[in-house]
Amino acid sequence: MSDDFALAEFLFPEDGPEADYESLYPRRAVSEGVMVTRFAPSPTGFLHIGGVYTALINERFAHQSGGRVLLRIEDTDRKREIEKGAEMILEALSQFRVFFDEGVTAEAGEGGGETGVYGPYRQSLRGRVYRDHVKALIRRGKAYPSFATTGELEELRRRQEALGADPGYYGEWALDRDLTFEEIRAKAAAGAPYVVRLRSPGSPGERVGYQDLIKGPLEMQANVQDVVILKTDGLPTYHFAHVVDDHWMGVTHVLRADEWLASAPVHLQLFEAMGWAPPQYGHIAPVLKAEGSSRRKLSKRKDPEAAASYYAELGFPEEAVREYLMMLMNSNYEEWRMERPDAPLEEFPVSFDRMSAGGALLDMNKLADVSKNFIAGLSKEDLYRRIYDWARRYRPDFADILDSDPGYGAEVFHIEREAASPRKDIAKWADGPEVFGYFFDSVFEGAAEARGPLYPEGMKDEDVRAILRAYADVADVADDKNAWMEKIRVLCDGLGYARDKKTYKKAPEAYKGQIGDVTMVIRVALAGRRTSPDLYEMMRVMGRERVAARLGA
RNA sequence: GGCCCGGUGGUCAAGAGGUUAAGACACGGCCCUUUCAAGGCUGUAACACGGGUUCGAGUCCCGUCCGGGUCACCA
Numbered sequence: 001m002s003d004d005f006a007l008a009e010f011l012f013p014e015d016g017p018e019a020d021y022e023s024l025y026p027r028r029a030v031s032e033g034v035m036v037t038r039f040a041p042s043p044t045g046f047l048h049i050g051g052v053y054t055a056l057i058n059e060r061f062a063h064q065s066g067g068r069v070l071l072r073i074e075d076t077d078r079k080r081e082i083e084k085g086a087e088m089i090l091e092a093l094s095q096f097r098v099f100f101d102e103g104v105t106a107e108a109g110e111g112g113g114e115t116g117v118y119g120p121y122r123q124s125l126r127g128r129v130y131r132d133h134v135k136a137l138i139r140r141g142k143a144y145p146s147f148a149t150t151g152e153l154e155e156l157r158r159r160q161e162a163l164g165a166d167p168g169y170y171g172e173w174a175l176d177r178d179l180t181f182e183e184i185r186a187k188a189a190a191g192a193p194y195v196v197r198l199r200s201p202g203s204p205g206e207r208v209g210y211q212d213l214i215k216g217p218l219e220m221q222a223n224v225q226d227v228v229i230l231k232t233d234g235l236p237t238y239h240f241a242h243v244v245d246d247h248w249m250g251v252t253h254v255l256r257a258d259e260w261l262a263s264a265p266v267h268l269q270l271f272e273a274m275g276w277a278p279p280q281y282g283h284i285a286p287v288l289k290a291e292g293s294s295r296r297k298l299s300k301r302k303d304p305e306a307a308a309s310y311y312a313e314l315g316f317p318e319e320a321v322r323e324y325l326m327m328l329m330n331s332n333y334e335e336w337r338m339e340r341p342d343a344p345l346e347e348f349p350v351s352f353d354r355m356s357a358g359g360a361l362l363d364m365n366k367l368a369d370v371s372k373n374f375i376a377g378l379s380k381e382d383l384y385r386r387i388y389d390w391a392r393r394y395r396p397d398f399a400d401i402l403d404s405d406p407g408y409g410a411e412v413f414h415i416e417r418e419a420a421s422p423r424k425d426i427a428k429w430a431d432g433p434e435v436f437g438y439f440f441d442s443v444f445e446g447a448a449e450a451r452g453p454l455y456p457e458g459m460k461d462e463d464v465r466a467i468l469r470a471y472a473d474v475a476d477v478a479d480d481k482n483a484w485m486e487k488i489r490v491l492c493d494g495l496g497y498a499r500d501k502k503t504y505k506k507a508p509e510a511y512k513g514q515i516g517d518v519t520m521v522i523r524v525a526l527a528g529r530r531t532s533p534d535l536y537e538m539m540r541v542m543g544r545e546r547v548a549a550r551l552g553a
Numbered sequence: 554g555g556c557c558c559g560g561u562g563g564u565c566a567a568g569a570g571g572u573u574a575a576g577a578c579a580c581g582g583c584c585c586u587u588u589c590a591a592g593g594c595u596g597u598a599a600c601a602c603g604g605g606u607u608c609g610a611g612u613c614c615c616g617u618c619c620g621g622g623u624c625a626c627c628a
Contacts (some may be wrong), residue, residue: 042628077627150626166555167624195626220557231626238628262557262623285559286622294620327577331566334577356566358559359621366565366578376591421591485587492587500587519588531589538589 003181008139010185011196018132021248025118028250035067035253038246039093039100042074043085046300047092047308049362050257050287053325055098057284058255060329060350062101067252071103072245073122076235086122092308096318118249123241130236133244133274134196134229142201142273143229145194146176147187170200170224177226196230198273208265213253213282213352215261223265239263243270246279255282258359282352285359287328295361305362315390315429320371327370330354368427376424380417384410390429398433401440411541412439415533423533438527439542444550454524456517463512466495467521472551477544481536492518526550 028036037058041051062069071093073086090106093099102116114121137143146169148156153169160167177199179187188194206222229240236244246254261283271278288295289303298306305311311321326333326345331354340347375383388409391399402409413436416423425435437443455464474487489499496512498504504514523532526547532538539547 040628044628074628080627146626153625193626215558218557221555225624228626233626235626237626241628258558259622260628264557283558288621290564296621327565334565335567338577356559360566361564363564363578369578416590419591423590425590481587488587515587523588527589529589533589535588 004141005139007145007181007184008135010181011138011145011188012131012135015128015131015135018136019128021129021132025248025250030067030250030252033065035061035065036070036249036251037062037067037253037255038070038072038103038249038251039098040072040074040242040245040256041089042077043081043089045082045085045088047089048298048300048306049308049311050298050306051089052093052096052098052308052321053287053328054255054257054284055093056096056322056325057329057350059098059100060346061253061255063346064350068101070116070118070249070251071100071105071121072249073104073124074238074241075122075124076231076238076241078124078233078235092312095312096308096321121249123245124235126241126245127234129248130230130241130244131234134236134240137198137229137273138196141199143196143198144177144179145184145188146174146197146226146228147179147192147194148176168225169197170226171204174226193232195228195232197226198229198270200224200226200269201273202265202269208268210264210268210278210281212261213255213280214285214355215283215357218261218264220265223269225266227266229270239266239270243267243274243276247271247274247276251279253282254279255284258283258286282355285356288359288361290361295359297359298362305364313394313430315387315394315432316367316371316427317374317386317429320367320374323374324367324370326350327366328360331356371427372424375426376422378417380410380414383417384413387413387429387432391432395430395433398437401442408439408541412436415537415541425531435531438529438532439538441546444528454528454530456513456520459513459517459521463495464521467491467518468525468551470495471522472548475539475547475551477539477542477547484536488515488518522551 030036039051039055039058041047059069061067071090075081075086086104087106090104094106102118103114103121105113105115107113120126134143138145148169156169156173157167160173165173174197176197200223202222202224204224206224207219208222209217209219212218227239228237230236242254245251264281264283267281268278286297289298289305300306312318322345323337326337326348330348330350333348336348337343378386388399388402391402413432426432433443470491471488474491476484479487492499492515495518497518498511498514501514501516504511519535520530523535523538524530526532526535526538526542542550
């Protein structure tokens with residue numbers, strides 16, 4: 001025992017006496033049912049849409065219960081870290097309106113800003129905290145230094161494989177468990193690098209169980225591995241940092257991705273070794289992608305839609321993305337929303353019981369539908385401002401086009417908005433240039449070819465020309481809607497088309513076609529596509545000259 | 554391979570032993586409309602398989618199959 005004590009001092013002499021963590025990080029005064037949660041990304045700069053989902057879940061449960069949600073940066077892997085990675089993640093999160101009460105903030109400054117009294121909230125800045133706790137574990141004989149090299153570990157694995165034994169550093173395979181103080185001192189003095197491992201109290205065959213908030217009661221094999229808790233570089237592994245940080249930061253509910261489920265026994269064991277009560281765990285099913293007949297987790301490398309930034313770039317409104325994520329989160333959200341179309345989503349009571357244990361496919365169709373409905377409810381000023389802001393950032397060429405005639409641009413995007421049944425033709429801002437670009441001459445001219453196939457099937461070129469010529473003669477954007485329509489009907493009479501659909505249906509053989517064919521020709525000539533808003537409105541906005549030019553073309 | 558999680562239409566899912574097995578998205582049809590959308594109506598389509606338990610199983614039990622996660626000094 002005294003050896004352990006001396007070993008601890010020998011390994012960590014420079015730190016001196018441990019801090020009084022009980023007073024440094026006072027216990028939070030939270031009442032029953034209040035949840036303190038956290039989102040803890042690595043600063044790789046890349047935010048996965050699943051990360052937004054996880055963050056939103058943590059935010060919702062914390063705030064719904066009157067608790068707090070904090071943001072901690074898990075930057076203990078110096079190899080993967082990128083510059084400004086934390087800031088990039090924070091920015092992405094704020095794009096989706098997920099905000100934190102505590103932790104690392106977006107404010108710049110040396111190493112970034114933070115708020116809250118349980119910090120630092122960047123793990124790379126908490127070295128002393130982890131070392132103190134590793135030291136305490138060593139002193140109590142619950143952890144030990146291990147000098148095994150990568151090569152030796154590989155060799156160990158090969159022997160285990162040959163014998164059919166479970167791989168890993170555990171039990172009788174954990175040779176460094178039995179190193180004497182003298183041996184350790186000698187190796188360390190010789191400059192041999194070492195890690196610190198947990199002396200796992202688990203025995204083969206032992207089971208652990210706990211109640212997962214999302215998956216329900218779970219039972220699995222207890223951990224037997226002497227997991228690394230402190231790496232050669234002096235920084236902790238995820239496992240140890242999680243235990244130390246969530247304990248002292250007063251986190252009550254750890255809601256994290258599914259992939260951590262398998263290491264829950266390690267975490268439970270670490271909490272026990274520390275003598276602390278573990279938090280409640282909830283393991284969140286991943287967002288999946290279909291691939292052939294199977295499905296897999298959205299991959300950062302292979303799937304562009306895995307990145308949170310993808311949605312911002314395409315211009316899905318953040319409200320729509322959050323709305324969709326809420327539907328994924330709780331299966332009754334959609335029903336709730338239908339009953340209360342205007343209620344803020346914060347009023348929806350989220351519950352663990354309603355969270356699916358299995359992963360769901362990300363359904364772009366559904367997202368688009370949610371988004372179309374959201375956009376349809378926007379005021380026309382809002383819609384124009386948002387599409388403009390998006391373009392300025394992601395499609396400056398289109399923003400320039402809008403700027404060249406701001407009044408016209410606004411009018412284009414105001415067509416049929418705020419009506420009884422508003423258009424639902426835009427699911428994301430990137431659809432704007434796509435669906436309305438032709439209103440602008442530079443875009444229209446750029447796409448002049450290949451219009452022929454758009455005309456009604458079977459219609460001859462000469463018929464097309466005849467319709468356009470006849471219409472050009474009478475078109476007047478100043479007409480009121482009734483006058484305009486009557487002109488079209490008269491034009492139909494003159495050219496041999498039925499003046500309305502019913503007439504045509506009664507005797508199709510008597511006509512070349514019906515009024516719809518005629519308006520389609522005009523539409524294609526004016527818009528260069530088969531779908532467009534109301535023809536009359538479109539011409540009114542385009543104005544006399546533009547209409548004349550396009551009919552003549 | 555070991556351990557763990559999951560499996561109701563193409564997708565998200567409701568369903569807590571007895572239902573004609575909801576609803577939404579997508580897809581098709583019809584209606585409305587000058588037209589494009591939207592909207593209204595409507596249609597196609599599911600309990601992975603095999604054994605039990607039970608008067609009765611999508612619901613409970615066992616097995617099989619399939620899918621996923623995890624087995625690092627990465628998180």
